[in-house]
Amino acid sequence: MHRTDVIAIGELAARTGVAVSAIRFYEAKGLIASLRSSGGQRRFLRADIRRVSFILIAQQLGLSLEEIALELARLPAQRTPNAADWTRISTALRARIDARISALERTRELLDQCIGCGCLSLKKCGLYNVQDKAAQRGAGPRYLLGDRAGEIAEVR
Amino acid sequence: MHRTDVIAIGELAARTGVAVSAIRFYEAKGLIASLRSSGGQRRFLRADIRRVSFILIAQQLGLSLEEIALELARLPAQRTPNAADWTRISTALRARIDARISALERTRELLDQCIGCGCLSLKKCGLYNVQDKAAQRGAGPRYLLGDRAGEIAEVR
């Protein structure tokens, strides 16, 4: 039983290593919620420390704040997530990690083929016939291509 | 020996899958250079297809355009890079890929430990200290995220 069951924004910041401004930003984006003191200051539940921690971890795995918000929406807001909550969510993260590793391994394989021949075609040694075939894809926001690490940039 | 030894910006765009505007942007940032036609239109060398391909690959590996510019600055600008050039640079990329894979595997291991214990507690969870800043795509001050990822309580 803690003396204070809610914490101020500064303490949440200190406990998570996140700037106060970022916490307000996360709240504005709907990733966390706050109560208010009589004077209008934010008060957070202790469970929010873990929610913010989750945001940081998920960010490191490449999820956007929007994607993180979707995951967090499935967590209980009013209590500390329990083992079942965490298992569900961390299993989803694991799939994400696996996918990234696979993509990187594929890229590495393709690159290895290139290191020998000096081409960057990422195809089987197209050093002298780079000019074949026209291109496939038009423009588009690069961030949309994020999950396709191995497919990009094949010179055709 | 080719009929056209230089190509227009549209062809470079088509051959790399990058938008014309992005190519102009890369040139403005000094990642690639162009000749000009008598009328002032950009003309690129065929080698620039590979330079642009390199930009895309390096981006996938989490390098910023500024970092990529540094690598590209070590490539010959006025001739097609030879096998030795590409071997040096692609070997550097390979090291980068290896590092990212290792980091992700470490993260996965920590996550696996967490999927049974249900912890999301800062001090105990190794995930909290994982540094994989390059995992993100898209814009934003990623370097700040990375710099802060391991620190605790940077509050002003």
Add this chain to the structure above:
DNA sequence: ATGCAATCTCAAGTGAGGTTTAGATCAATA
């Protein structure tokens, strides 16, 4: 010679993920 797509420049806009600033108010200590 004409038409039209491609290209040009320069400026401004976009979106993610925040930070900074300004001026005002709150809340815990001396």
Add this chain to the structure above:
DNA sequence: TATTGATCTAAACCTCACTTGAGATTGCAT
């Protein structure tokens, strides 16, 4: 009680990596 640090809101600003728009010019094909 007075003060001082923490917090408040709103809006502006920031970087990165581009895209979009406007208005003018170029260059290839009929």
